[in-house]
Amino acid sequence: MEHIRKLGYRRLGLLIGVIALLMIPLGITNPYFMYVINLILIYILLVLGLDLIVGYTGQVSIGHGAFFGIGAYIAAIFSTKLGLSFWFTLPIAILATAIIGFIIGFIGLKLIEEYLVMATLAFGTIIWLVFLNWTDVTGGPMGIALIPSPPAMNFGIFQLSFTQYADYYPLLLFFVIVAIIFTKLLINSGFGRACTAIRDDELAAQSMGIPVFRTKVVMFTISAAYCGAAGTLYAHFIHVVSPETFNFTMSVTILTMVMIGGQGSIIGAVLGASLLTIFSEALRATPELRMLIYGLLIVIMMMFFPRGIMGIINYYRKQIEKRALLKKMKGAKATVDVKKEGLGYE
Amino acid sequence: MNKENLTDTAILTVAGLSKSFGGVKAVNDLSFSVKKNHIHAIIGPNGAGKSTLFNLITGIIPPDQGEVRFSTTDITSLSSDQIAKHGVSRTFQNIRLFPDMTVSETVLIGTYLLTGAKLAPALLRTKAFREKEQAAKQRVEEILKFVGLWDVRDEYAAQLSYGNQRRVEIARALATQPQLLLLDEPTAGMNPKETKELMELFTAVNNEGITILIIAHDMNLVNTLSDHITVINFGEKLVEGTAEVIQKHPAVIEAYMGKVKVDA
Numbered sequence: 346m347e348h349i350r351k352l353g354y355r356r357l358g359l360l361i362g363v364i365a366l367l368m369i370p371l372g373i374t375n376p377y378f379m380y381v382i383n384l385i386l387i388y389i390l391l392v393l394g395l396d397l398i399v400g401y402t403g404q405v406s407i408g409h410g411a412f413f414g415i416g417a418y419i420a421a422i423f424s425t426k427l428g429l430s431f432w433f434t435l436p437i438a439i440l441a442t443a444i445i446g447f448i449i450g451f452i453g454l455k456l457i458e459e460y461l462v463m464a465t466l467a468f469g470t471i472i473w474l475v476f477l478n479w480t481d482v483t484g485g486p487m488g489i490a491l492i493p494s495p496p497a498m499n500f501g502i503f504q505l506s507f508t509q510y511a512d513y514y515p516l517l518l519f520f521v522i523v524a525i526i527f528t529k530l531l532i533n534s535g536f537g538r539a540c541t542a543i544r545d546d547e548l549a550a551q552s553m554g555i556p557v558f559r560t561k562v563v564m565f566t567i568s569a570a571y572c573g574a575a576g577t578l579y580a581h582f583i584h585v586v587s588p589e590t591f592n593f594t595m596s597v598t599i600l601t602m603v604m605i606g607g608q609g610s611i612i613g614a615v616l617g618a619s620l621l622t623i624f625s626e627a628l629r630a631t632p633e634l635r636m637l638i639y640g641l642l643i644v645i646m647m648m649f650f651p652r653g654i655m656g657i658i659n660y661y662r663k664q665i666e667k668r669a670l671l672k673k674m675k676g677a678k679a680t681v682d683v684k685k686e687g688l689g690y691e
Numbered sequence: 692m693n694k695e696n697l698t699d700t701a702i703l704t705v706a707g708l709s710k711s712f713g714g715v716k717a718v719n720d721l722s723f724s725v726k727k728n729h730i731h732a733i734i735g736p737n738g739a740g741k742s743t744l745f746n747l748i749t750g751i752i753p754p755d756q757g758e759v760r761f762s763t764t765d766i767t768s769l770s771s772d773q774i775a776k777h778g779v780s781r782t783f784q785n786i787r788l789f790p791d792m793t794v795s796e797t798v799l800i801g802t803y804l805l806t807g808a809k810l811a812p813a814l815l816r817t818k819a820f821r822e823k824e825q826a827a828k829q830r831v832e833e834i835l836k837f838v839g840l841w842d843v844r845d846e847y848a849a850q851l852s853y854g855n856q857r858r859v860e861i862a863r864a865l866a867t868q869p870q871l872l873l874l875d876e877p878t879a880g881m882n883p884k885e886t887k888e889l890m891e892l893f894t895a896v897n898n899e900g901i902t903i904l905i906i907a908h909d910m911n912l913v914n915t916l917s918d919h920i921t922v923i924n925f926g927e928k929l930v931e932g933t934a935e936v937i938q939k940h941p942a943v944i945e946a947y948m949g950k951v952k953v954d955a
Contacts, residue, residue, distance in 0.1 A: 527814065531813065534806075546788070548751065551751075552771050552783075553804075553864075555800075555803050556770075557772065
């Protein structure tokens, strides 16, 4: 037990998660379940991306569905009209969403808090209208169909022909793991620390020499690129893109996942994406009820658990640690006084 | 350290600085200079424009008129992060900590200017990146030991006592390796013991060769610590000089106590 504790609950959880995830296709034969799992992986990418700007930098965006859409449409257009394969559309989509993210960030991040939310909402709506009405390029309301699968990959004994859902799984998992590692490296650096400082106190951060605006814009750009990558994967996985996927509801869904999982936490992003995707698939028959429950969930989470599921987990973990510490201390009373703080922002 | 040899050079020069909020002249044509390695106190009644002056010096708000020079550099129109880069750091009147961070994490933020924020080295974890991270951690350790917070380094900064929260703020400011440290009422709301301990810390910081510009109401602190005092009232400079000069000056007594009627 001691070496497990040394490893840290966080790392242990991550390790178990990765191993369990690798085993999944072996046990699941139902293609629908495989489809849902792949969808979860795409959502994890989106949530990781949005969490960079919302959770780590404290700038709320409800327009990230648009970056997801731009990535998907670029993949769709370049692959169907120019015949480019997935390995070419992916970098193009990432670069394009990053550039658009930079422009939107450069304009929008001059605004703060609710004004930024409104600006990103407007941006998301504009992009959705472009998808819907620029019929020559985006196919209008019909969208673009027949997007090719990624080219088959051959690893000797192990082949991915991308003819069934299970074939996409290792590819998507690979990108999710890359994204997680990328996020970790990013967060545990001077840049990542600068972002969290901006989230916690902009003025104090700036007084420490952190260029607030520039840092925000860079993070927004990276965040948009994540969503662009997710969009490309989505397009090549689903084979069809249409405007209604990338509307306001998508942006809200991703944001809800960030909130439910816990802002500023990689495990939180994974949890939020997984739970909400399963949840929304389970309620597929009654979409109206789904939005109602989403709304209620956000309200309840914001009121009682503003740090999401990870907030609750950290809270209880701290309680357990405190108890253990008190037990160690000689003559300490058995009763533990755990302060009510720690769940929410101050 | 022999202060007399260093007193010739001004590290900070404020010339003709003005700032109005609507019709209120918060700072009005204010000029003074801070000598290198001094502890320079700014005193004045509430609302005299002391905090506004700090915000003007550190670039948080732009002045209407006038100039702020740091050593020989004009920093008037620079943003606060650029000013921090030049070697000016500060604490805030109402302590501004990062609510989600432990003490050591908070102070680590102050090493931003040392580590920088380049993305490529961070993602590749280059040797230079790792060395800088190591140097930053080293600096945090030194500073935490220096200000006496090493034992509480893993506690959340916001959960510490008021006096220790102020220490965290000072430690964070020191982590930027400033030449000039601005302290905005650092001992407000402290008990006498905390005040005394903080005063010892300020002296220690000053002995490290860091010039201190301090806003304070506590006259005991001002008289004990400061090499030079500037009194401001209604945004204008009233008097300046050493503690003895200031204490006896009729204009200062008037600003604080009101006009003494002598007609009887």
